[in-house]
Amino acid sequence: MSRSPLPLPPNVFDHFYLGGERIADLRGLPPADEPLKRPEDWLGSIVARWGSDGVGITDLGQAGKLADLIDAAPQAWLGAHHTARWGASPALLVKLLDAGQRLPVHAHPTRDFAARHLDCPFGKSEAWAVIDTPAGGGTVYVGANRPVSRDEWGALVADQDTPAMLGLLTPLTVHPGDGVFVPGGTPHAIDAGMFIVELQEPTDFSILLEWRGFDIDGPADGHLGLGFDVALDAVRCDAFDAEALDQLVRRAGKGTLRPVLPEVAEPYFRAWAVTATVDEAVTVAESFAVVVVLDGEGTLGWSGERRPIGRGDAFVVPHAAGELTFEGAVSAIVALPPDPATADPIEWDEQQ
Template structure:
């Protein structure tokens, strides 16, 4: 089985963005509200049966291709634990405007209220920024009373919400783990590779001035009385927050990007292939962020360049990346790990 090139897969959403993804990929920008490219997706948008699923060059849905040969794509250990499910969604996300403040439920909440085995812990790998002072907003600076939070949401008190969150400057190369429940907003001009659990579950705390009606579409059909219970209202100190972005793994050719707390959900590595990188067999999504080079396996070699996205199946065996290439490698959790 050979690695597969994944075509562009931008989706229209309620917030602005998309041109930076088009520039990265070297394609025309046709929609200024297509800020997410779902890369190698077997996940649908919330409430949809098909929208969000990736289609391969031969016309098959990736979901169906994996279901037909799960061990070939995912490996026998992963398949034994998770079945024909990659347990991973990878996106390119271009924040053409600051995203609204929102959060995502954890697995326990999703199981109890949404009959879904996954929550939406996620991580951001920043690959580019625009503007003078790019930043993300993450976690409350102090404990927030449930009544106060509900009041902010009901009145759309955007200034109060933002003032209650940490503002964290970011630059290309940064990586941040965002545990489920943590309120957050990605700032304008930030382009990321996002790794996440395979759902589209979001609770909006803010929606005024966005192309969405949060009163009907912001609470996952649960009503805010229930939905707001998934929000982490605890205060996060700076030291605790910094543990979400430690930059593991040094400066070698393969650098682990996320803290150990991410491992039960997904794994992310930065590959610097100037001297060649060897990757052991295993399902992964590669996003080439700079340069050009080659990717080779026992059955052949293909050229790769900035903006390419590729799926490397387990059955491709050991692969080598060579050339003046930097890439982000997104991987599912180790087959022996299980998220909370």
Template sequence: MSSDNEPVALPANQPRQFYRGGPAIAALRDADVAENGPEDWVASITTQFGAEEAGLSRLPDGRLLRDAVTADPVAWLGPEHVAEFGADTALLVKLLDAGQRLPVHCHPSNDFAARHFGCRHGKTEAWVVIGTSGPEPTVYLGFREDVSPEVVAGWVSGQDSAAMLAALNPVRVSPGDAVFVPAGVPHAIGEGVFIVELQQPTDFSITLEWQGFLAGPEAGHLGLGYDRALACVERRAQAVDDLVRRTRALTGESVDLLVPGAAPFFRADRLHVSGTAALEPSFAVLVVLEGAGTIGPVALRRGSTVVVPHAAGEVVVTGDVVAVRCRPPRVSSLGS
């Protein structure tokens, strides 16, 4: 059985999805392409919506990470985190390779999720772009102008994809860009965009544009009916500059990737290690983008995904490594 006091390298965890993608994940990992594998759920204690086990990460010794955290939450998460969240990592990390444009959708807020799903977490998320392909890699983020509830409902009932997409802000992206997506903000990820995604640990998606993507409208409203589900849509215009951070040119041992508004939900930084670097104690998920080295006793290479328990303490990274480090919010940031 692996120790809950040391970093652990995780195998791939690619639950079946409705859309195409996956070659970029395979190339990063130097592995075969998984069938219907456009997402790799890393260090996940979250199941796909309505599933009993799909989506959960397993440790190399066969235990579900969820069960290991439940058995010893303080070792995995630290006492302050446990005091606020219990045996809940408060974080889900994914690799997501969009082999086609994803549908226009949004996610509920904490309040909406509490009222309708009995869950403390909504699904605010962020995308750290680590690769792109094609001539115009683009994401779509928030409405360009305020939209009335009647207009949104009309688009959904008529499945007017062109109108929905045209109403959103198109944002060209390249590696190093980081996009914050607050709960409720409608969005879509374009074909050829490869990201490390941080999100609150749920699988709640209200799919406005279901036709051509899902089996039917019932799969798009999570059992609420669209009359109720569309209440979670943020219909106000979004200022893209407040949500996007361009970090490609930034250097240093640790580069903060996200805009300040993300702090109550999660943290992400890009590590540039040449030699050695000591990381402060924290539950963390590392995705290695370049290079090779070690973290504690674990070997690192391009494509490695590693979960670090809080009990590992001030863990040391050695070698020449570029990695995205994902962490839950600081407990002191809650409510800010």
């Protein structure tokens, strides 16, 4: 197999909510004549869209499907320690997400719920590396501000009471460079105007709590085929106090290589913000990775080789490539799976 980082072509497709203009601009796609409903670009994906026949899986053209390449050489792609723990799964899915409207209130299952009900070892905890917001900051809604019983969630879903659901969530103002972690089970939403690099466990498991006004059949498609009687068991009923919320956010920092996400995200995934300059190169340790170049031009080096990179480029990087070196005036996000030595997380439904 090749030890080289492989370019990732845009992997966009229609969704039920608006957005995608900033993805098109960043990734060099032609402008649309009407509002887009292509708000996500799935990067380095071995995951298919829920209920689809392979939509979303990364196709590298002549090189083949990424899932097939990893299956053929898992240790070269992922590393021996990684494969000993997670097999041929990268344990990671990365997306660009450009919200042209507020996303509905929803939640994702934990690993325990997914194992019991969906025959999958991964849930869908996720994190957001914020790359653009409206002027003055954007808004994300994370966790309930008071305890909400399962029956109350059920009534809100049945009534599609959007104001009440949003009123139960805590709004957080975020800015470019911030990172936010959303544990499985946490009800949440993303406001219009947010542009993020999203890291998540490698699934497409979503439980819709709100769908009124969106182009989706919530009663049919909002519960992962489980029915809401079962699906609502995945939604947290506890409240997030200020201390708990603070642990979910890492504010933007300085430096040529800095972690983007809070420490509580590390059992799930990691991300580095790279800011190389013409005077200072930046090196990232060997790992399977997804790289998104946000701005500038420079070079990406590995194993004695290098290639030019620029704004809008994206790459999937095999572990066998070794260290990555960024040179030139270039900024990027490097998304990584968890360190195989990291302990498993203890999720909320394991503490009940």
